[in-house]
Amino acid sequence: MAQLTMREALNQALKEEMTRDPNVFILGEEVGAYQGAYKITQGLLAQFGEWRVRDTPIAEEAIAGVAVGAAFIGLRPIAEMMTFNFSLLALDMIVNHAAKYRYMSGGQIRCPMVMRGPSGAATQVAAQHSQGFESWYAHIPGLVVVMPSTPKDAKGLLKSAIRDDNPVIFMENEILYNLKGEVPEEEFHIPLGLGDIKREGKDVTLVAWSRSVITSLAAAKTLADEGVEAEVVDPRTLRPLDEDIIFESVRKTGRCVVVEEGWRYAGFGSEIADRVQRECFDSLDAPVIRVTAADVPMPYAKTLEKAYLPQPERIVEAAHQVLYR
Amino acid sequence: MTVSKVVLAKLSPTMEEGTIVKWTKNEGDAVKQGDVLAEIETDKANMEMEALGSGVLRKILVPAGGKAPIGALIGVIAEPNEDIEPLIAKEGAKAGGAPTAAAAASAPAPEPAKAAAEATPKAAPADQPASVASAPQAPPAPAAPRPVATPPVAPGSGSAGTGGDGGRVKASPLARSMAAHQNIDLSSVAGSGPGGRIIKRDIESWAGPRPGTDAPARSAGAPASRPSAAPASRPAAPPAPSITPGQELPLSNMRKTIAKRLSESMFTSPHYYVTVEIDMDAAVDLRDQIQRLEEGKVSFNDLVVKACARALTRFPLVNASWGGDKIVTHAEVNIGIAVAIPDGLITPVVRNADRKSILDIAHEVRDLATRARDKKLKPEEFTGSTFTISNLGMFDVEEFTAIINPPDSAILAVGAVRKVPVVDGETIRPGHRMKVTMSSDHRVIDGALSAQFLAEVRRLLEAPVGLLLG
Numbered sequence: 001m002a003q004l005t006m007r008e009a010l011n012q013a014l015k016e017e018m019t020r021d022p023n024v025f026i027l028g029e030e031v032g033a034y035q036g037a038y039k040i041t042q043g044l045l046a047q048f049g050e051w052r053v054r055d056t057p058i059a060e061e062a063i064a065g066v067a068v069g070a071a072f073i074g075l076r077p078i079a080e081m082m083t084f085n086f087s088l089l090a091l092d093m094i095v096n097h098a099a100k101y102r103y104m105s106g107g108q109i110r111c112p113m114v115m116r117g118p119s120g121a122a123t124q125v126a127a128q129h130s131q132g133f134e135s136w137y138a139h140i141p142g143l144v145v146v147m148p149s150t151p152k153d154a155k156g157l158l159k160s161a162i163r164d165d166n167p168v169i170f171m172e173n174e175i176l177y178n179l180k181g182e183v184p185e186e187e188f189h190i191p192l193g194l195g196d197i198k199r200e201g202k203d204v205t206l207v208a209w210s211r212s213v214i215t216s217l218a219a220a221k222t223l224a225d226e227g228v229e230a231e232v233v234d235p236r237t238l239r240p241l242d243e244d245i246i247f248e249s250v251r252k253t254g255r256c257v258v259v260e261e262g263w264r265y266a267g268f269g270s271e272i273a274d275r276v277q278r279e280c281f282d283s284l285d286a287p288v289i290r291v292t293a294a295d296v297p298m299p300y301a302k303t304l305e306k307a308y309l310p311q312p313e314r315i316v317e318a319a320h321q322v323l324y325r
Numbered sequence: 326m327t328v329s330k331v332v333l334a335k336l337s338p339t340m341e342e343g344t345i346v347k348w349t350k351n352e353g354d355a356v357k358q359g360d361v362l363a364e365i366e367t368d369k370a371n372m373e374m375e376a377l378g379s380g381v382l383r384k385i386l387v388p389a390g391g392k393a394p395i396g397a398l399i400g401v402i403a404e405p406n407e408d409i410e411p412l413i414a415k416e417g418a419k420a421g422g423a424p425t426a427a428a429a430a431s432a433p434a435p436e437p438a439k440a441a442a443e444a445t446p447k448a449a450p451a452d453q454p455a456s457v458a459s460a461p462q463a464p465p466a467p468a469a470p471r472p473v474a475t476p477p478v479a480p481g482s483g484s485a486g487t488g489g490d491g492g493r494v495k496a497s498p499l500a501r502s503m504a505a506h507q508n509i510d511l512s513s514v515a516g517s518g519p520g521g522r523i524i525k526r527d528i529e530s531w532a533g534p535r536p537g538t539d540a541p542a543r544s545a546g547a548p549a550s551r552p553s554a555a556p557a558s559r560p561a562a563p564p565a566p567s568i569t570p571g572q573e574l575p576l577s578n579m580r581k582t583i584a585k586r587l588s589e590s591m592f593t594s595p596h597y598y599v600t601v602e603i604d605m606d607a608a609v610d611l612r613d614q615i616q617r618l619e620e621g622k623v624s625f626n627d628l629v630v631k632a633c634a635r636a637l638t639r640f641p642l643v644n645a646s647w648g649g650d651k652i653v654t655h656a657e658v659n660i661g662i663a664v665a666i667p668d669g670l671i672t673p674v675v676r677n678a679d680r681k682s683i684l685d686i687a688h689e690v691r692d693l694a695t696r697a698r699d700k701k702l703k704p705e706e707f708t709g710s711t712f713t714i715s716n717l718g719m720f721d722v723e724e725f726t727a728i729i730n731p732p733d734s735a736i737l738a739v740g741a742v743r744k745v746p747v748v749d750g751e752t753i754r755p756g757h758r759m760k761v762t763m764s765s766d767h768r769v770i771d772g773a774l775s776a777q778f779l780a781e782v783r784r785l786l787e788a789p790v791g792l793l794l795g
Binding site: 254281282283284285286324 | 497498499500501502517518519524525526
């Protein structure tokens with residue numbers, strides 16, 4: 001197995017799928033000549049040419065609209081959002097068109113597109129550029145929402161997303177682009193809607209996705225030093241959600257902490273907490289606790305940014321709470 | 326070559342858990358079947374627990390001071406070289422950690438400090454000779470003459486259902502399902518989570534040792550000696566309980582049983598109260614005469630016991646129990662006597678009181694009360710009452726009401742014999758009067774019947790010589 005960064009793994013996935021299927025093409029701001037704001041599309045313009053790697057104006061609604069239209073007629077577009085903060089401009093295309101047509105056409109029209117890009121906080125990019133909108137997209141029936149936490153997951157899931165016949169919101173994370181991990185060299189893909197145990201444990205379940213998985217693994221390490229074995233469950237896909245893997249873990253540990261970098265209020269973690277309390281009621285020894293971002297716009301100051309985001313210490317604290325320690 | 330589990334036996338009818346007061350055998354001692362292994366505090370009394378197998382007491386799993394539910398493994402008897410680790414490991418997995426030495430050490434030596442907290446004054450008021458030291462002691466709680474709910478009934482006799490769950494028990498869903506699985510009554514488990522929530526570890530440790538939960542109630546303060554009978558004076562101010570204000574007191578087994586059974590009684594059986602005043606002049610005379618005899622020592626309460634027993638034979642419907650879809654009348658007249666003991670109260674029973682002489686009753690009550698305070702009653706000595714008497718006369722209480730002691734249908738609350746002005750024809754003279762209040766379960770006993778029964782009790786006490794006959 002090769003050690004790759006997530007950036008390289010994503011790049012491989014794009015390259016392999018574009019090679020495999022001529023209907024796959026990329027569009028977005030700076031994806032071609034500049035090779036991507038975060039270099040995810042590096043080398044693709046040279047390899048596949050202008051028709052399949054298209055630079056666009058700074059116009060997210062147009063990018064999404066072109067992608068939706070192309071998908072309707074049978075192509076498999078991959079629309080890159082420079083970050084998902086800008087995808088708000090494309091919401092109407094995604095919510096009212098991409099997510100609706102398959103249903104409203106009685107299945108006659110499909111929308112096999114991927115909208116991908118970094119989401120969530122990076123480092124000191126302040127209130128307008130640090131937002132995680134997974135809760136917004138996961139709210140919409142008709143969309144698939146994917147949030148990988150490792151290079152292998154990123155590659156395997158992106159390949160599946162490109163092949164999927166539904167519109168897929170594929171949210172990456174800027175901080176994770178340089179994260180290294182083993183990625184199989186042979187062809188593989190990871191089914192959408194399948195979670196993964198990132199660390200096995202018997203004492204407390206930490207449910208996390210994307211960068212929160214890394215934070216949770218750090219917390220699990222601290223907990224292990226205290227003799228607490230935390231299980232880190234990564235659903236990887238928020239919609240559809242692999243609830244069984246979560247339930248199975250909670251039924252084993254009797255305790256559940258949900259970690260997310262989004263805001264607490266109506267955040268996706270409350271969806272998990274809701275399902276867990278209902279389906280694992282008799283297994284719970286403590287209420288489900290959520291560790292989230294602070295319920296404010298992201299501050300610019302570095303210290304405040306740290307206070308805003310879930311840190312391992314806060315996860316450890318939450319674990320103590322559900323363990324009554 | 327057999328391994329015998331030493332499991333906590335059910336030593337009283339309402340027992341749900343027990344505290345190991347002491348082990349009479351040590352680890353390593355040879356044990357024969359039938360040997361006394363340990364002394365166990367149940368919700369009623371201290372009981373001896375016997376070995377069910379022979380061998381060597383290889384392991385004590387719950388040390389003295391520890392608590393365990395019925396059926397919990399508290400020790401292992403086996404051959405000296407038998408491998409008992411698998412058994413212990415299995416139990417350990419079920420029960421969680423072992424108790425710490427500190428916990429065992431801080432666990433109670435049951436008596437002294439507690440006694441101070443509820444020491445029962447034995448001093449008799451000058452005009453209240455009934456309260457000789459041997460008189461059955463009712464609980465000292467109510468100070469006001471007419472407390473709304475006095476607690477003089479001991480928990481205890483018989484078979485009332487334990488199904489009704491009083492207040493809501495806070496427990497995590499997991500703890501709840503574990504308890505249901507293991508047949509543990511959650512109301513008997515102390516919660517260690519926020520706000521007293523019962524959580525997994527409470528259930529786990531309930532199935533095994535329970536370190537230290539009882540310690541605080543018993544540790545504070547120096548034991549005050551019981552006031553000895555102070556002649557010719559009112560009871561001294563009751564000794565201040567050795568409790569730090571603001572302190573939370575864990576519940577003893579007995580307290581839990583009292584809480585459960587009396588709440589159940591009060592909230593399920595419709596109580597009503599009938600009070601009569603009894604002329605005790607003749608009884609006072611009679612008692613004075615008996616006191617002068619060699620075999621002396623009869624209390625007013627003994628006379629009340631005898632009068633009630635006699636009256637009950639004439640009113641079988643008062644000597645009855647509510648049976649849900651029927652009324653059960655009892656062939657025997659068994660009178661429970663509420664006795665205050667250091668950490669609660671208990672109701673020893675004088676069986677067939679209608680067939681016993683006053684002196685026999687006096688003797689038996691004295692013996693039962695003494696052993697009740699020492700927690701040496703056997704289960705059959707505090708169960709099976711059909712009618713109960715509670716007496717606060719020794720505290721110079723004029724009258725009060727009591728809660729029916731299930732499965733009885735009535736309880737008689739007896740006040741002090743008081744010297745009061747009595748209208749006698751056209752003159753006023755001093756006379757002795759005693760008020761008794763009967764609480765009756767209206768499902769069984771209607772008001773007129775209560776009145777008739779009390780009239781008979783009054784008749785018997787006002788002409789007490791009859792009580793000496795037969």
